[in-house]
Amino acid sequence: MERNVSAPLPAEQRLRRLKRIAILAPAAYMLLLLLGSQLLERLLPNPWAPRLAVIALVLIGIVVFAEWIFRIIARQQATLAQQNAELQALHEAGLAIASDxxxxxxxxxxxxxxxxxxxxxxxxxxxxxxxxxxxxxxxxxxxxxxxxxxxxxxxxxxxxxxxxxxxxxxxxxxxxxxxxxxxxxxxxxxxxxxxxxxxxxxxxxxxxxxxxxxxxxxxxxxxxxxxxxxxxxxxxxxxxxxxxRRITSLAIAEERERIAREMHDSLGQVLGFVNLKARVAADLINRGQAAVAAEELEQMRTAVQEAYQEVRQAILSLRATAPGRGLVASLREYIQRLREQSGLDVRLEAGENLRFPPAVEAQVIRIVQEALTNVRKHARASAVTVRFAPDPGDGTVVTVSDDGQGFDLASVEAGRGARFGLLTMRERAESIGGTLSIESAPGRGTTVRLWIPGGAQHGTDSRPDR
The missing domain is CATH 3.30.450.40 (GAF domain)
Incomplete structure (x- = not known):
């Protein structure tokens, strides 16, 4: 048959009841002994007999009462041990499912x-x-x-x-x-x-x-x-x-929108430029100005090469942000391919066990990618270091430092820095509860510093990944 579980007696209520019994039972027993001793004194001629009887009854009462109390305590201990075992099993079962x-x-x-x-x-x-x-x-x-x-x-x-x-x-x-x-x-x-x-x-x-x-x-x-x-x-x-799952779906939709926007801003502009140059070159050839047309074609070739690099960079970014691969593994593959494509000397210093929630890792990867893209495009640097280090507080500091030409940060932030994607990086950092700052000056290189909360099993490896 179908059954409902009745709520067990609360522990505090059981304890209060036990305290009342422990006080009232000995008091009632002593009262009975007192009345019984007075009765025995009237019935027995020997004055020692009632006293010995009372002493014997007191000892028996003490033994019986102590046995009863200890049995109750033993039952309570057994109940507590069973409840602790059940809670431990429940806790372990909960941990097994909470991590997935x-x-x-x-x-x-x-x-x-x-x-x-x-x-x-x-x-x-x-x-x-x-x-x-x-x-x-x-x-x-x-x-x-x-x-x-x-x-x-x-x-x-x-x-x-x-x-x-x-x-x-x-x-x-x-x-x-x-x-x-x-x-x-x-x-x-x-x-x-x-x-x-x-x-x-x-x-x-x-x-x-x-x-x-x-x-x-x-x-x-x-x-x-x-x-x-x-x-x-x-x-x-x-x-x-x-x-x-919903956050992942939103992140995918956001990434698709970003790619479409980047394709429109970069590849679309390049194709428009190539189309214009092709018309100019065709007109020059028709007018017999082959030398000038060759210059236009060379500009076209340069623009196409830059567009090709942009497409390769976009594909590389998508590979690095594939879900389920881990932060360090994704960055390591991205940096290796960046070395091969750009010739930059890129170092990665991070512990293998560094972990963040998947949504946080995706944003960190995108911020590091954006910073490295800026280095490749604008810094004229020969070396760059990506480093993850524990913060004295409860957080992690990510730095991307290059030895390039640097820039005037004030003028960039005043309006000419949109091409560096600084605003996008800051927005990404804020979306995961972090902060982003930039240090740069002409001739002194650039450092992008990202602070993010958390970072389980940090263990930053001092050995650079080359």
Whole structure:
């Protein structure tokens, strides 16, 4: 039958009750001894007999009371030890799912960890999608040698109660429980069931189901409470993974818009320039001015070469910002290709284990790319260093320093610096909670300094990557 879990007596209330009993019980016992001793003094002629009887009863009462108190303490210790073990298991299960931002992998982890947490043979996770879309279904523990197309089920019978009504379900005997069952071919027989909703606020994200404990015992109210707590952690992890997916989609859309804008600003202008020069060269050739036409064609060749470099740089930037590769690995590949294409001596100083959230890493990569692009285009530098260093506070400092010609920062910031992309870099830094500053002077090179919060497992490597 379906059961609801009654709330256990609060620990503070149990302690207050125990304190009252510990005070009132000895007082009542001593009162009874006092009354009993007066009665014995009247009944027994020997005055020592009542006193010895009272002493014996006091000793017996002390022993009995102490035994009772210690048994209560032992039960409390056992309960606390069990609760600590359950919390530790719940904490470990929560950590296992909290670190995964890939939604599909996370959902598979949720149902696997739920099985391990409760000790169940089978697990099922049903996630609600957008209206009109089929639900997402993940199963765990089903026999590998038997085909069971559980994802093809369009209705789940009594399981839908948890999804629709958002209340937990605990069934000791599925055969006797009323309601429809929609099992696909190859589905194993099951006897007991435990189902809990996965909520985010008032919204039901999905439901988590377990069937048949490994020890064949029925599910207990403690199992239900533990699974409900785990479902709360799962809801947070799922919400976080969905948010990460949306942020990634927005970042992709932003990157596409940036590429389109750059293509329009750079490649579009170059093609317009080439088209104009081609007309001029054709007119000069028709007028027999071949030498002048050759000069125009040379300008065309130079413009096309620059456009070719711009396209290669854009492709290189896209490769470096591919998701899932890691910050240092992406920058290392980008810098290696930049060396090959530009001849610049670029050094990367960063620890292999440097980690940030994926959205932060994507912006850091783009800022470093923009700074290096400025060096390649404008600095006339021979060497540049990219360095990640821990900040004395809770953060990381990224510097891009070159030995180039430098520039007048005041005049650039006054309006002539749009071509350097300084505003874009600052906006990217602010979007991840960081700050960006630039130090430069004519003949003294340029340093772009980015500060960003965090930076797990920093371990900056002192060995430069060449």
């Amino acid at each position: 931002l890939d939604l599909d992998k996370l959902l598979a982890q949720v149902v696997d960890q739920a099985r391990r947490l409760i000790g169940a043979r089978y697990g099922l996770l049903i996630m609600r999608e957008q209206p009109g879309m089929p639900p997402i279904v993940f199963a765990s523990g089903l026999p590998a040698d038997r085909e069971c197309r559980i994802s093809e089920i369009t209705s789940h019978g009594l399981l839908d109660q948890v999804l629709r009504e958002g209340r937990s379900l605990r069934i000791d005997d599925l055969e006797r429980y009323p309601g429809q069952r929609h099992f696909p071919e190859g589905h194993p027989a099951m006897r007991t069931l435990l189902g809990v909703p996965i909520r985010s606020g008032e919204t039901i994200l999905g439901a988590l189901y377990l069937a048949d404990r490994e020890d064949n015992a029925p599910y207990t109210p403690q199992d239900q409470l533990r699974l409900e707590r785990f479902a709360t952690q799962a809801a947070l992890a799922i919400t976080n993974a969905r948010l990460h």
